[in-house]
Amino acid sequence: MKVLDASFVQGFIRMGYDGFLQNYHERNGGNLSYRIKQEEVESVRENFTPDKPWQPIGTEVPQLAGEYFMVTGSGKYFRNLPLDPEANTAIIEVDEKGENYRIVWGLCNGGRPTSELPSHLMNHEVKKRVSNGRHRVIYHAHPTNVIALTFVLPLTDEVFTRELWEMATECPVVFPDGVGVVPWMVPGGREIAVATSRLMEQYDVAIWAHHGMFCSGEDFDLTFGLMHTVEKAAEILVKVLSIRPDKLQTITPQNFRDLAKDFKVTLPEKFLYEK
Ligand code: 13P
Ligand code: ZN
Secondary structure (H helix, E strand, O other), X not given: OOHHHOHHHHHHHHXXXXXXXXOOOOOOOOEEEEEOOHHHHHHHHHHXXXXXXXXXXXXXXXXXXXXXXXXXXXXXXXXXXXXXXHHHEEEEEEOOOOOEEXXXXXXXXXXXEOOOHHHHHHHHHHHHHHOOOOOOEEEEXXXXXXXXXXXXXXXXXXXXXXXXXXXXXOHHHHOOOOOEEEOOOOOOOHHHHHHXXXXXXXXXXXXXXXOEEEEEEOOHHHHHHHHHHHHHHHHHHHHHHHHOOOXXXXXXXXXXXXXXXXXXXXXOHXXXXXX
């Protein structure tokens, strides 16, 4: 099968372009990766040219040895994804030590995988373990309202989770584990990858202060939906704070506990503090 005919490739392109349409991806902002299923690898393997050199990942991901990923290219625009997927994305293979990768398909006009590859792969490694292999998508975007909030809210998991949960009744059902926050750090390297992947041990969402957000999920729909839900809650909060600094009424800790019971989710008490 041709790579572009594979449904995982079509799902990848559609999700990326949907992100562009939501204004999550100015210029080359954001990046996307998908841990390809073994049977999907076999269905497109005939197109692979594994003759490119191995390159260092910049960190170690031994639990991903031998895995294949579809990734966006560094400096590539999400806006162009559907026009030329082969120039803007790549399929990469991770070596047997989990220290190097090589491009086996794509980036046909040159280039390299996203500069956030260390964060993507370290997040994949954690999520593969804690989700028993179910999570396959890691998505980084630059959504406006989440970024705006990192200038005005304390940069703690507790405050961000609680304030976002209060903005829409569905929020604690969509991300019951909450969201983690990484203080401002230099992007693109191992240090921010380590900090983010630590948060991914307990959350599916990590917010990068003054930069953007990472989401993890089982498939393209769930991961895009998670990004979309968090950013929409952030948009409501920005509007609320813009109208008046204090809320007249809101969803209370007891309301959340009642919701948790009926919707059969566990909401950690650390987020249901008294204000
Ligand atoms: P890349 O173009 O290298 O993927 O970088 C974009 C980005 O958002 C960096 O955080
Ligand atoms: Zn970014």
